[in-house]
Amino acid sequence: DTAVSQTPKYLVTQMGNDKSIKCEQNLGHDTMYWYKQDSKKFLKIMFSYNNKELIINETVPNRFSPKSPDKAHLNLHINSLELGDSAVYFCASSLVGQQETQYFGPGTRLLVL
């Protein structure tokens, strides 16, 4: 059973389009995250939700909007995609309060043409 899953695994789209990436975890964790890994492999946190509540919101363009329908899901919607949005997006989950280990999904490779 996959602990943290993301769909789709690959996403190729045109500039200006709107797209969503879905994330689900079956670990019973209460906190979920989105990270962006750029072309130089640098990983940076974007958002974090704890029990459906936004707790971390880094300096991310408003075009990026996370949505957490329940604590097992955290989706990422991106409006008006730009070339610079091309990256690998990783979802992660953990139990907050104890700085527990964050477990990562397999990543979604987004390419904006």
Add this chain to the structure above:
Amino acid sequence: AQKVTQAQTEISVVEKEDVTLDCVYETRDTTYYLFWYKQPPSGELVFLIRRNSFDEQNEISGRYSWNFQKSTSSFNFTITASQVVDSAVYFCALSEADYKLSFGAGTTVTVRA
């Protein structure tokens, strides 16, 4: 300012050689956690180890070992008798009171047969 520094960008070794990856971190928190993650060519992020700031005991897990030294703010990782399957990008990360994972830039390890 970069909170986690991995000075080695790339390391190339021949199989069965030992390889040590350096990680230096910076924090003002007294309670924090340090992590190592592995990213193989397939792209997923695999958790390897977590250490808390109060536990400086070194750890060994099979061919992997970790040396945590608060006095030098370092958390180095050694792979003993490296194998081709160890070829990957290795990330050191720091979690402070805000639960965000701050990643180093990663070290690419190539093990040649």
